Amino acid sequence: MLWLNLILGRRGSPLFKAVISDAKLFRNIISAVSTLVEEANLDLDPEGLEVRAMDPSHVAMVDLDLPRDAFQEYECPQSVTIRLGLDGLIKLLKRAKANEKVMITYNMETKKIELTVRNEVKKEFIISTLEAVEEKTPTPKITFKSRVKMTSASLREIIDDAQAIGDSIxxxxxxxxxxxxxxxxxxxxxxxxxKNSPAVVEFTAEEPSKASFNLTYLADMVRAGASSSEILNLEFSTNMPLKLEFPLPQSGSLSYYLAPRIEAE
Amino acid sequence: MLWLNLILGRRGSPLFKAVISDAKLFRNIISAVSTLVEEANLDLDPEGLEVRAMDPSHVAMVDLDLPRDAFQEYECPQSVTIRLGLDGLIKLLKRAKANEKVMITYNMETKKIELTVRNEVKKEFIISTLEAVEEKTPTPKITFKSRVKMTSASLREIIDDAQAIGDSIxxxxxxxxxxxxxxxxxxxxxxxxxKNSPAVVEFTAEEPSKASFNLTYLADMVRAGASSSEILNLEFSTNMPLKLEFPLPQSGSLSYYLAPRIEAE
Amino acid sequence: MLWLNLILGRRGSPLFKAVISDAKLFRNIISAVSTLVEEANLDLDPEGLEVRAMDPSHVAMVDLDLPRDAFQEYECPQSVTIRLGLDGLIKLLKRAKANEKVMITYNMETKKIELTVRNEVKKEFIISTLEAVEEKTPTPKITFKSRVKMTSASLREIIDDAQAIGDSIxxxxxxxxxxxxxxxxxxxxxxxxxKNSPAVVEFTAEEPSKASFNLTYLADMVRAGASSSEILNLEFSTNMPLKLEFPLPQSGSLSYYLAPRIEAE
Incomplete structure (x- = not known):
């Protein structure tokens, strides 16, 4: 790998190069991160891409894990962290059509990301990255007492219904x-x-659990995740944070954590 | 019926229970009432549901008549008047899918309405009713000289065209x-x-008639009615209120009355 | 023609009469003019209709040429200039359905335009014209060094992409x-x-050319033209105005001219 690294360095070639086979899915995944934060660190290494970020109010967290086989092609000889404004990237990904192939490269010298799309027109979009910000967001270690694996559509329907009524759930x-x-x-x-509803895939309640959550956060999470995955895992315990995990179609996963609302007594 | 009434009373069961087979049609009908008023009295009795309301400026009136056979099931052992904010009800009916079956009950003790929908998820929506307000809206007794039974689509097209130009008609x-x-x-x-146009079903002009109306009111009425009925009866006389009647698909009718605009001379 | 003219004059009949077979196409063409100006002179003569107008900031110009055979029927025995608010006309043309036939007449005595549509309802819309304003907009005489005949869809895609990034091109x-x-x-x-892309029909670069343009103007032009024509001619030279010509489906053409942006040095 060192040899390749040197070659790449010498030629001023990109350090990171990946090909996305479905631009719309990738955009939905990045949008899912942007429901919580405007900027984020993309951690790239030979094994894949990870984004972990906490929303400004520290109520919610997102953990996106895209291993190398989630990409059609993936080359990243050494670890690098790129900080990026997500809206700019999403705006450009929107310009690619669904199922259109997009090549993403990162050039260490110019510190710019380049998106390339080829159809009747060859398109190159150059995106400036931001100054790196040290940001370590540890994954919460929680044991969940209740787990429901269900269709994303059903939870989305419940959440949409609930939003017609109130703002916590x-x-x-x-x-x-x-x-x-x-x-x-x-x-x-x-x-x-x-638990026998056709919308439920697996149901485990080790002990009865009950917790209250902010509905606006939850609705953003469920809508964003449901646009990338047909199935979700909802996990929670009494008065503890919930975890909402969306397995991604090709490989990898998108997980959200949301702190419970504790009512003043 | 007395026996059933007693049973219902004893068990704290609902006084009124109805099943709607087409949630979207019912929502359109309630929306048609809400074009004139925000709150309304629903008069329920063993024969069916009636809503009669006058808009705040007393220019227009709506009379909704839904006999018991307009419902898939209908039970209402004694007369009761329920006052309700219509927007809240419409917002929840919107959450049911077209053709989805909705059960509506009214519980006399809690003074709450309950909507129940069952698909993969069982959903119960509870709606608070409002303090009853005495409100008697008599039906106008008018003899109309001109009557046109026609397609709702054609009058709607004329009204839409007219709104591109002015605000009275x-x-x-x-x-x-x-x-x-x-x-x-x-x-x-x-x-x-x-009168021979394919859009006209029946045409009667006992004497030439001419009257002017507020186009905003009329447009709201025609749009609301046209979403529930393909045919309408337009009736008017010179400088008298008009009546716009929409026969409802299953049974019953929705009628509007609108006072004429009298030009200052 | 003089005889007809006299007849028309005597009877107070319309001076100008045309039948449009596709109301939506005609609306798109008039909308294409209205991207630059709110009012315009329609120059009518026995050969057809022409509209030439410069936008208020004198950066852009439109030249619409609709010869008589662009209409299903066309009668205009003598030259006449009609000044018109375009939004009012567009609003009424929107009321006609796609492919619906619209008859347009101009009555010299009343100075009004009449649109007539006949389906199940006979509709007559009367539009007041404006006071004539002398307005001579000469066609620019420019020799273009670069010419690209291409699909409107491809240029539109490039322009849409570009608008996600900046405001000049x-x-x-x-x-x-x-x-x-x-x-x-x-x-x-x-x-x-x-030049070999399937999106390119003809490509001529007599000499390398380069010029910068306001993207907002250009986007309005490309979108408006693309809704009437699948093919366009883009012509420009270094630091000179560009010409964007859309041949119209039946007959005639819609051309825009746009002045270059000259960067302050």
């Missing part, structure tokens, strides 16, 4: 079902998802 | 046709609907 | 290709259209 498990509660000024709603 | 009949006139600052338009 | 030709450059605060892009 309670998740609750019994041994038999997931219950979701929302209360507004005038109206309220209760959703029951039985 | 004149309806006029000759023995042969309906004429609609609109005049704006720079532009004007004239629409002629011959 | 550089067109450049080499003997082999058209290069388009755009630079924003953080990002930049380069587009290369090879």
């Amino acid at each position: 309670i998740f609750e498990t019994t041994p038999e079902k997931l219950i979701v509660l929302v209360e507004g000024e005038l109206n309220s709603a209760k959703f029951e998802l039985d | 004149i309806f006029e009949t000759t023995p042969e046709k309906l004429i609609v006139l609109v005049e704006g600052e720079l532009n004007s338009a004239k629409f002629e609907l011959d | 550089i067109f450049e030709t080499t003997p082999e290709k058209l290069i388009v450059l755009v630079e924003g605060e953080l990002n930049s892009a380069k587009f290369e259209l090879d």
Whole structure:
């Protein structure tokens, strides 16, 4: 690998090069990160790409893991961290059509990212990176008592319904079902998802769990994740943070963590 | 019926229970009432549901008549009037998919309405009712000289065209046709609907009639009604209120009354 | 023709009468003029309709040429100039359905334009014209060194991409290709259209040319023209105005001229 590294260095060639086979999926994944932060560190190494970021209010966290086989091609001889404004990247990825192939390279000397798309027109987009900011976001270590593997569409429907009523939500498990509660000024709603519902893939409630969450954060997460993955894992315990994990179609995963709302007593 | 009433009372069961087989149609009908008023009295009795309301400026009136056979199931052992904010109900009905079955119940003790939808998730929405307000809106007794039964789409097209030009409209009949006139600052338009046009189902002009109406009110009525019924009855006389009646698909009807604009002389 | 003219005059009949077979295409063409000006002179004569107008800042010009055979029927025995607010006309043309036939007449005595549409309803829209304003907009005489005949869709795609980045654009030709450059605060892009690309119909670069243009104007022109024509001719020379010509489907053409941006040195 050293040899390749030297070659790349000598020629002023890009340090990092990857080919994305589905521009729309990649855009949805980056958008999923941008629901929490405007800028982020992209950690690239020979094994793949990782983004870990905490939202400014420290209520929520995102952990994106894209191993090298999530890309059609992937070359990254040495570790590098690139800091980037996500909206600029998303705006340009929007310009690629669905299923269009996009080549991404990073040039260490110019500190610029280049996106290349070839159809009837050859297009090169150059994106400036930002000054690196040291940012270590550790993954929370939590043991979850309740786990529901279910269709993203069903949770999204519940969340959309709930937003018509209030701005916080309670998740609750019994041994038999997931219950979701929302209360507004005038109206309220209760959703029951039985463990035998066709929308449920796996259901585990080691002990009954109950916790309340900010609905705006949760809705952003569920919508962003549902646009990349048809299945999700919802994990929570009583009055603890929840984890929402979306396995990505080709390889890798997108995970969110959200702190519970603790009601003043 | 007394026996059922007693049973219902004893168990704290709902007083009123109905099943709607097409949530979207029901939402369109309630929305048609909400074009005139934000809150309304729903008068429920063993024969069906009626809503009669006058808009705050007393220019327009709506009369919704939904007999029991407009519902897939209907139980209402005794008369009751429920006052409700319509926007909250519409917002929740929007959450049901088209053709989805919705059960509506009213619980006399809690004074709450409950909407229940069952698909992969069981959903219960609870809506608070408002303090009852005595409100008697008598149906106008008018003899109309001109009557046109026509497709809702054609009147809607005329109204949409007219709104591109001005904000009041004149309806006029000759023995042969309906004429609609609109005049704006720079532009004007004239629409002629011959009694033999394929858009006309029945045409009666006992005497030539002519009256002017506020176009904003009329447009709201025609759009709201056209989303529930493909046919309408337009009835008017010279300088008298018009009646716009939409027969509803399953059973019942939605009628609007609109006072004429009398030009200052 | 004199005889007809006299007849028309005597009867107070319209001086000008034309039938448009595709209301949507005609609306798109008029909208293409309205991207530059709110009011315009329509010059009508026995040979056809011409509109030539310069935008208020004198940076751009439009020249619409609709010969008589662009219309299904066309009668205009003598020359006349009609000044018109374009938005009012577009608003009414929007009311006609695609492919609906529209008859346009101009009555010299009332100085009004009348649009007539006949379907199940007979519709007549009357539009007031404006006071004539003397306005002679000469066609620029420029010899262009570079000419690219290409699909409207491809230039539109490049322009849309470029607008995600900056607000001015550089067109450049080499003997082999058209290069388009755009630079924003953080990002930049380069587009290369090879003369052998399937998007290119004809390519001539008599000498390498390079000029910069305002992207907002250009985007309005390309979008407006692309909605009427699948092919365009892009012509420019170094630091000279460009010409963008859209041949119209039936007959006639829509041409824009745009002055170059000259960077302060």
